[in-house]
Amino acid sequence: MSRVFNFSAGPAVLPEEVLKEAAAEMLDYNGTGMSVMEMSHRSKAYQEIIQTAEKDLRDLMNIPDNYKVLFLQGGASQQFAMIPMNLMKNKVADYIITGQWAKKAFKEAQMYGKARAVASSEDKTFSYIPDCSDLDIDDDADYVYICENNTIYGTKFKTLPNTKGKTLVADVSSCFLSEPVDVSKYGVIYGGVQKNVGPAGVVIVIIREDLITEDTLDGTPTMLKYKIHADNDSLYNTPPAYGIYICGKVFKWLKKMGGLGAMKEHNEKKAAILYDYLDQSKLFKGTVVKEDRSLMNVPFVTGDEELDAKFVKEAKAAGFENLKGHRSVGGMRASIYNAMPIEGVEKLVDFMKKFEAENVK
Amino acid sequence: MSRVFNFSAGPAVLPEEVLKEAAAEMLDYNGTGMSVMEMSHRSKAYQEIIQTAEKDLRDLMNIPDNYKVLFLQGGASQQFAMIPMNLMKNKVADYIITGQWAKKAFKEAQMYGKARAVASSEDKTFSYIPDCSDLDIDDDADYVYICENNTIYGTKFKTLPNTKGKTLVADVSSCFLSEPVDVSKYGVIYGGVQKNVGPAGVVIVIIREDLITEDTLDGTPTMLKYKIHADNDSLYNTPPAYGIYICGKVFKWLKKMGGLGAMKEHNEKKAAILYDYLDQSKLFKGTVVKEDRSLMNVPFVTGDEELDAKFVKEAKAAGFENLKGHRSVGGMRASIYNAMPIEGVEKLVDFMKKFEAENVK
Ligand SMILES: Cc1ncc(COP(=O)(O)O)c(C=O)c1O
Ligand SMILES: Cc1ncc(COP(=O)(O)O)c(C=O)c1O
Ligand SMILES: [Mg+2]
Ligand SMILES: [Mg+2]
Ligand SMILES: [Mg+2]
Ligand SMILES: [Mg+2]
Numbered sequence: 197m198s199r200v201f202n203f204s205a206g207p208a209v210l211p212e213e214v215l216k217e218a219a220a221e222m223l224d225y226n227g228t229g230m231s232v233m234e235m236s237h238r239s240k241a242y243q244e245i246i247q248t249a250e251k252d253l254r255d256l257m258n259i260p261d262n263y264k265v266l267f268l269q270g271g272a273s274q275q276f277a278m279i280p281m282n283l284m285k286n287k288v289a290d291y292i293i294t295g296q297w298a299k300k301a302f303k304e305a306q307m308y309g310k311a312r313a314v315a316s317s318e319d320k321t322f323s324y325i326p327d328c329s330d331l332d333i334d335d336d337a338d339y340v341y342i343c344e345n346n347t348i349y350g351t352k353f354k355t356l357p358n359t360k361g362k363t364l365v366a367d368v369s370s371c372f373l374s375e376p377v378d379v380s381k382y383g384v385i386y387g388g389v390q391k392n393v394g395p396a397g398v399v400i401v402i403i404r405e406d407l408i409t410e411d412t413l414d415g416t417p418t419m420l421k422y423k424i425h426a427d428n429d430s431l432y433n434t435p436p437a438y439g440i441y442i443c444g445k446v447f448k449w450l451k452k453m454g455g456l457g458a459m460k461e462h463n464e465k466k467a468a469i470l471y472d473y474l475d476q477s478k479l480f481k482g483t484v485v486k487e488d489r490s491l492m493n494v495p496f497v498t499g500d501e502e503l504d505a506k507f508v509k510e511a512k513a514a515g516f517e518n519l520k521g522h523r524s525v526g527g528m529r530a531s532i533y534n535a536m537p538i539e540g541v542e543k544l545v546d547f548m549k550k551f552e553a554e555n556v557k
Numbered sequence: 558m559s560r561v562f563n564f565s566a567g568p569a570v571l572p573e574e575v576l577k578e579a580a581a582e583m584l585d586y587n588g589t590g591m592s593v594m595e596m597s598h599r600s601k602a603y604q605e606i607i608q609t610a611e612k613d614l615r616d617l618m619n620i621p622d623n624y625k626v627l628f629l630q631g632g633a634s635q636q637f638a639m640i641p642m643n644l645m646k647n648k649v650a651d652y653i654i655t656g657q658w659a660k661k662a663f664k665e666a667q668m669y670g671k672a673r674a675v676a677s678s679e680d681k682t683f684s685y686i687p688d689c690s691d692l693d694i695d696d697d698a699d700y701v702y703i704c705e706n707n708t709i710y711g712t713k714f715k716t717l718p719n720t721k722g723k724t725l726v727a728d729v730s731s732c733f734l735s736e737p738v739d740v741s742k743y744g745v746i747y748g749g750v751q752k753n754v755g756p757a758g759v760v761i762v763i764i765r766e767d768l769i770t771e772d773t774l775d776g777t778p779t780m781l782k783y784k785i786h787a788d789n790d791s792l793y794n795t796p797p798a799y800g801i802y803i804c805g806k807v808f809k810w811l812k813k814m815g816g817l818g819a820m821k822e823h824n825e826k827k828a829a830i831l832y833d834y835l836d837q838s839k840l841f842k843g844t845v846v847k848e849d850r851s852l853m854n855v856p857f858v859t860g861d862e863e864l865d866a867k868f869v870k871e872a873k874a875a876g877f878e879n880l881k882g883h884r885s886v887g888g889m890r891a892s893i894y895n896a897m898p899i900e901g902v903e904k905l906v907d908f909m910k911k912f913e914a915e916n917v918k
Contacts, residue, residue: 200590204597207798215583215592222580223573229561229876231576233756233803236565236879269630269758270780273794277778304779390795395594397630397758397797415776417638418665419631433634434751436758436797437568442594515590518597 201540204518205347205493205531206370206391212535214445232441237434246430246437249444256450259379259402266401266422267430267440272297272369272388274420275399276304279341279365279384280311281416282423283407286336290314292357295322295346296524297367302341308413314340315357321525322349325488328357339363339383345371345490347391348522350483350529352490356381363407370492372400373450374534375460383407391492392533394443397436450534459534463491466532466541470494473545479503479552483527497527498555504528507551516544562901565879566708566854566892567731567752573896575806593802598795607791607798610805617811620740620763627762627783628791628801633658633730633749635781636760637665640702640726640745641672642777643784644768647697651675653718656683656707657885658728663702669774675701676718682886683710686849689718700724700744706732706851708752709883711844711890713851717742724768731853733761734811735895736821744768752853753894755804758797811895820895824852827893827902831855834906840864840913844888858888859916865889868912877905 202209225232228241235242250265259265268274279301280289287309291302293316305311312334315326333340340359345352347370356364363383372387379385384403390396401422408422418424424432453459471489474482474496483495498504504527508520521527532541563570586593589602596603611626620626629635640662641650648670652663654677666672673695676687694701701720706713708731717725724744733748740746745764751757762783769783779785785793814820832850835843835857844856859865865888869881882888893902 198590199584202591202595204595204600207594207596207598207795209595210592212584215594219580219583222583223560223576229559229878230563231571233568233576234563234565234570235568237568237757239565239879269632269635269797271630271794274630274778274780277780281778307776307778388795390798395799396598396795397800413776415668415774417635417642417668417778417781419635419638420778433632434568434749434757436630436756436800437751438756439758439797439799517591518600 200515200517201536201543202517203530203532203536203544205522205529206388207396208391208531208533209535210394210442211446211449214442214449217445218442233438235437237431237437242437245441245444246435249440249447252444252447252451253400256373256447256456257377257379257402262405263379263402264405264408264426266403266425267435268399268401268425269397269436271396271399272367272386273300275367275386275401276301278420278422279339280305280308281413281420283363283365283384284309284338284413285411286338288312288334288336289339289341290331290333290337290362291341292316292326292328292331293318294325294343294351295349297347297369298341298343301343301367305341317351322346322351323483324485325351325353328355330358333360333362337362339365341365343367345369345492347493347531348525350490350493350495351488352492354488371490373456373459374463374492376456389439389443391531393446395439398439398443400443462538463532463534466536466538467491467494469538469541469545470530470532473548477548477552479556480548483525492533493529493531495521495525495527495529501526503555510551511547514547516547561876561878562897562904563878564891564893564897564905566883566890567749568757569752569892569894570896571755571803572807572810575803575810578806579803594799596798598792598798603798606802606805607796610801610808613805613808613812614761617734617808617817618738618740618763623766624740624763625766625769625787627764627786628796629760629762629786630758630797632757632760633728633747634661636728636747636762637662639781639783640700641666641669642774642781644724644726644745645670645699645774646772647699649673649695649697650700650702651692651694651698651723652702653677653687653689653692654679655686655704655712656710658708658730659702659704662704662728666702678712683707683712684844685846686712686714689716691719694721694723698723700726702726704728706730706853708854708892709886711851711854711856712849713853715848732851734817734820735824735853737817750800750804752892754807756800759800759804761804823899824893824895827897827899828852828855830899830902830906831891831893834909838909838913840917841909844886853894854890854892856882856886856888856890862887864916867916871912872908875908877908
């Protein structure tokens, strides 16, 4: 067995020791005589798994008691509808458009009320985060929405927008648990887990209790009501049980690694190796303005599409997988989530240097 | 490692060889150098997994070409809303109420149009399937809805209802792939996979193409539109990738076992061992009228709640797990899905005989 370096934007690399544990427990979890996949979600063994997962996540993120943690299905995309359906009491919400995912969320919200784009970086292919210090926030806005880390474009909000007192809702799919976060600044933090946290099929929603009400838009399906899931501790119906179990293992791994403060240091160190090289390379260059660079997703280009394709191909042959940029932007993208070891980035940079030497005349 | 006999109603027992393969492939699927959990859903390796899964399911169920197979999230419960949101063009649908799950689906549909209960077996605690040969089907009914196998009550439709030409929609969550089925008799067949097919977090929807249209109810979230998923071959957003992979392995296992005809024989033989014993036991008795008995879920009682509790406790100590009946009916329930070996049922009956000898004065 040989493992590759997997730079996929998601689903993405997971900690090797988590996978090893999962393999070892596959036929018999902890003396129960069954796989976690086979367990009734109402059994004692499973209750302990989901409760421990929640507790460890609360510890890691320091989640205040007045926030609920929900483990749901449908991916981040389903939240694009759940958020307006549950939160648009005044039917007004303000969106900051920093990439495709924010835009999709915005378009979905327009089905349900007056969703307004109050800022955008589309003018420069989403290569920066707009100034959000003094936006024209609607007095009636039920919330202000951001995609905190833009997976495709490689930007990240380093400062949260000034919402002028309105509830902040953030999609953190691609920066989940990558650094400490002050949960109290948000009304809702959510993300699909398939980048930094676990296997696709689980979305985690951290939501302030006062935002969880019976008062949802007409026609909101039962399964799309936060209150149903909150009242039932994510067990209203059968949850994505195995995925939650893997997330729980990743939470334990993060605690062992020193928690989110340590992860941030680790991620900064890792990202610097790549960004520093990009900044002095004569062949490659990053596509994002320096101050808004993501620690997780690093897009770069040579400026020559053929050379980009050659690089991706040769990198793959050398064991660096999934370096092709998103189909909407081209070039390359290295996603270097929590579970990507420093060694992976070091070796990638070595490979890039070699490629540069061979391809710069 | 010792495996128990797991009679859980779902999530439920899976074939041991499927679990062994999954464990062996956990860190390196088929030479890719990564776990299926870590794979981009747009990668070649994953495309092959999902396409092969679909093909094998089509083979097993002999699904006609004019039906789409969708792998979705949200569980069966989310279908309770998706069905009316997508199919209620006239805003009328007729429901046959044979248990809690049918009732929940019915209640959800009432949010979206005129959902009518055209038959029910609630008068006798859902212990039988009502006569559905000549129901008062609405001329405008967009569909007639059944829960084909009632997990909680242990009944199964042995004859499909006469829908008077209207589209039949069936929840087959707890009888999925347990016997051959004539797909062409249905408009939609769907089920959560967590009983007979795979880990919780995947729902499979088999739907006739003409029912997949743009014309959904106002406010239907993008993620709840069949058309979006059909047009994108279940890859509109990140699918529950690992769960689909396990389902694919179960499909291969079913083919190796001889397909659904062989499974039916196997399941009939297995169920007969338990039902025959129940019919001659002086202590235990089944709760369902004989002609409507499920092959999958077998509820039974002693008639004495304390004795029921004693039985469940002693059975658990002897390695027979999850025999407690659903909280809404009490007593016992043995779910004996495809992956439950005959040996499990034989040993359970031996244990019941011993218990009967000890407890009948
Ligand atoms: C930031 C962000 N939001 C939302 C999504 C969509 O997630 P899902 O595929 O789980 O719906 C993605 C997926 O890549 C993402 O990167
Ligand atoms: C027949 C039937 N339908 C629907 C459901 C609900 O499924 P889910 O938990 O996936 O929403 C169940 C669950 O046990 C079931 O047995
Ligand atoms: Mg983006
Ligand atoms: Mg450069
Ligand atoms: Mg039922
Ligand atoms: Mg009897």
